[in-house]
Amino acid sequence: MKYSEINVRRKPRQSRAKLTQEALQESFVRLLHERPANKITIREITDLAGVGLGTFYEYFSKKEDLIALTIHLHVKHNAEQMKTYAQSLMQLSTALDLSAYLQQMIHFQIEQVQGQQFLWAQVFLLERQISSIEIYQKSYAMMVDMWRCILAPFEAEIALDRLALNMQRVCYGFISQTLLIQPEFDDWHILKEDMMMAIHPLSYPHTPR
Template sequence: MKNPEIQVRRKPRQSRAKLTQEALQESFVRLLHERAAHDLTIREITDLAGVGLGTFYEYFSKKEDLIALTIHRHVKNNAEDLKTYAHSLIKLSPNLALDDYLQQVIHFQLEQIQAHQFLWAQTFLLERQISNIKSYRKSYEMMVQMWQSILAPFVQDAEQLKGISLNVQRVCYGFVSQTLLVEPEFGEWDELEKEIIKINI
């Protein structure tokens, strides 16, 4: 069932509330290793998180809202990690050529995805089941902006930067998401990386 947007009833403002919301997300992810998302109950998620049903409904109106937020946070955290890595590369090697720089960033991204392969495979699957087109476009735009931030030190022209960033996202996202949707336990990461780099560089 497609939902219009993530519906969070109450945004956590205090550290304890944030920890509670994070615990619910972590419990959901842990249970995903045992069964498919549609088979999991809210009661199972709250029991594992150590909170009551009432607490769940303080933050979410239904399970799908928790899933949508978990996907969003997972993608956002990955984008932040990638930006941090890319900017540290520039500081360490200010004379790095664009091709070498992009190759190292893509390698880091694929390493991160491979390290959490199960969760990424589930993310791509659930994204298609839960997210509507508006949420999907918002998430995709966030990733394009991430690439713009990463490539900005090398590409000064704004239109060119936007075009290159969009194409890098298309290739990386397309290759990885389609691969893990079809083959969740995919293992030929070196070959996949070569194909992605060949197209992008």
Template sequence: MKTPKVHVRRKPYQSRAKLTQEALQESFVRLLHEHSADKITIREITNLAGVGLGTFYEYFSKKEDLIALTIHMHIKNNAEALKSYAQSLINLSTVSSIKDYLAQIIHFQLERIQIQQFLWAQVFLLERQISNIESYCKSYNMMVHMWESILSPFILDSIQCQHISLNIQRIYYGFISQTLLINPNFQQWEILETDILQAIPNT
């Protein structure tokens, strides 16, 4: 059953507060390598983060809120990394066509996922278990906007750019998420990369 809208009780405006919230997220991720999310307790998270239970409840009303924020930040950080990489390709003039441009970005993304394969598999699983439709749409739309930003130097028509970006996200997200949900230990990355590129429509 989906949880209601996630509420973060205290937004980390101050640097110390931000660091505390990040420490809680990092502790949760570390504990995921030991056992499943439903077995992880708030006390385990706070003990590893070096804070008290009271501090946890300053920011979150329940564990699911921390998980939802961790998923969102993971996706957001990944989107920023992809945009930065795409901009570096433009700045260095290392692309000869939009097809080559997308191929390099997809390759970069798959390399990043392989490095943190366990975490990505857990993110996709927890996203299905924890995220409500509003949170899911927010993350999905963020990725579509990321693709729009990446494609805008090549596709000047904004409507066309939006449509192609949506289709790329549908393909990219579907291939990767379904692959890791079915097989978290998946190893045939070169084949997956080829399949994704073949499925992306010609632009």
């Protein structure tokens, strides 16, 4: 069964409550390294987090809500890292052209995914199992917005919305499909080369007519 939205019973407003929710997420991720998500119980999550079962239900109505939130926050964190890196690139070099800029961003994205390969493979798998089309669309739109922000310095040269969408199509498609089929994939330099070839035609200016 897939869920149309992430149902969080209580959003953490105090630092202690936030730490508790983060501890539940971290415990779930740690347990994922031992067994599939459908084999993990709420009791195991709370025991590892060091909280009572009742505490879990203060925040979530079911395990799937915790999983959905964990996926969302992981993707959101990656988007924030990408935007921060893009800003640093623009600050370091004012002469960086669009093609070189996109290559740098692809390289950084590959490094981020490779550094947490197991977790990303699980995220893509669980996304298919847990997320409804509504949740998926919101997540996808968030990533397209990320690319729109990253590409904004070149807005005068490109069709910004179109290129942002296409960059998300390329990056998400190549990486997610690779890890869904081969969770222990290790030919990252080849994948990077293939992604570079795919984005090469996109890197040419194509201002709207």
